[in-house]
Each structure stands twice: as structure tokens, then as C-alpha cells.
Amino acid sequence: MSEINRPKQFADLVAAAGKDIAPPDPDARKDRQLREAAERAAAEKAAADQAAAERAAAEKAAADQAAAERAAADEPARGRVKLADTVRPKYAKIRPDQWGALDRIARELMDARTRIGGPRITSNTLIRIAIDALVATEGSLTGNHETEVRARYFKELGIRNSQIPGDQDS
Numbered sequence: 001m002s003e004i005n006r007p008k009q010f011a012d013l014v015a016a017a018g019k020d021i022a023p024p025d026p027d028a029r030k031d032r033q034l035r036e037a038a039e040r041a042a043a044e045k046a047a048a049d050q051a052a053a054e055r056a057a058a059e060k061a062a063a064d065q066a067a068a069e070r071a072a073a074d075e076p077a078r079g080r081v082k083l084a085d086t087v088r089p090k091y092a093k094i095r096p097d098q099w100g101a102l103d104r105i106a107r108e109l110m111d112a113r114t115r116i117g118g119p120r121i122t123s124n125t126l127i128r129i130a131i132d133a134l135v136a137t138e139g140s141l142t143g144n145h146e147t148e149v150r151a152r153y154f155k156e157l158g159i160r161n162s163q164i165p166g167d168q169d170s
Contacts, residue, residue: 087128102126 143149
């Protein structure tokens with residue numbers, strides 16, 4: 001078989017098809033391959049940039065979530081710090097033995113704390129706790145005067161009169 005002359009064979013095909021087309025340029029093939037390689041590299045770089053942006057967004061979202069969780073965990077402490085903004089004074093006459101007992105109990109609780117820092121435990125803290133207990137069990141409160149209400153309430157709590165310090169009359 002004889003060697004085929006490619007440019008002549010191409011020219012014959014073009015002439016048969018009735019078109020005036022130049023023979024393929026070997027440099028054009030290399031140019032096309034280089035252009036395709038550059039396009040692939042650009043697409044890979046764009047994909048890598050997008051993946052990096054998505055990772056950065058995910059890390060920022062995780063950091064924001066962690067910050068929100070820390071803020072939520074700190075919220076009770078902030079609530080106690082702002083207690084002065086959320087409470088109103090209510091004055092009550094208390095006996096000297098009640099005053100001393102409140103101070104003593106608050107001091108003992110402060111001394112027994114296992115965590116350093118945070119809001120102090122004061123007599124006012126104990127008074128608010130006692131009021132919360134009364135409000136939570138208000139259905140147990142019955143009677144016509146202080147002595148009767150106290151006796152019935154303490155009986156409901158299982159506290160005997162002998163356990164109650166101080167004067168029972170107001």
C-alpha cells in the first residue's frame with residue numbers, strides 16, 4: 001500500500017464536499033489542548049475556592065454557635081448580676097432573732113461555697129428564696145391571723161413549734 005498524502009487527501013475530501021477548508025494545523029491541536037488544560041485548571045481553582053469559602057462559612061457558623069452557647073450558659077449569671085434591675089423593694093418588719101439567723105445562715109452558705117466567684121448569698125437572697133417557697137405552696141396557707149397561718153403552714157411542712165426560734169406572737 002502506498003503512503004497516503006494527508007494534506008492532498010484532505011484537499012480531495014474538501015473538494016468533493018464543495019467546501020474551501022484549510023487542512024488541520026498541528027499547532028492548533030496543541031493550542032486547543034493548552035486552552036482545555038487552562039480551563040480545567042481554572043475550574044479546579046474555582047471549585048477549590050468555593051470549597052474553602054464553604055469551609056470558612058461552616059467554621060464561622062460553628063464559632064457563632066459556640067459563642068451563642070457560651071452566652072446562654074452565662075445567662076443565669078448575667079441574670080443575677082442584673083437582679084437590681086428586676087426586683088423591687090418590699091419592706092418587712094422582722095424580729096432581731098430572725099435578722100441574726102438570716103445573717104448567720106447567709107454567712108455559713110457563703111463560707112461553704114465550693115465555687116469561687118459569682119453572686120453573693122445574702123440575707124436578701126434567703127428572703128427571696130423563702131418567698132418563692134411560700135408562693136409555690138400557697139395552697140397550704142390557711143388561717144385568720146399570723147400565728148394560725150404560721151402554725152398550719154409549719155405543720156404542713158412537718159416543722160414542730162419547738163423547732164421555731166423566737167417569739168410566735170406579732
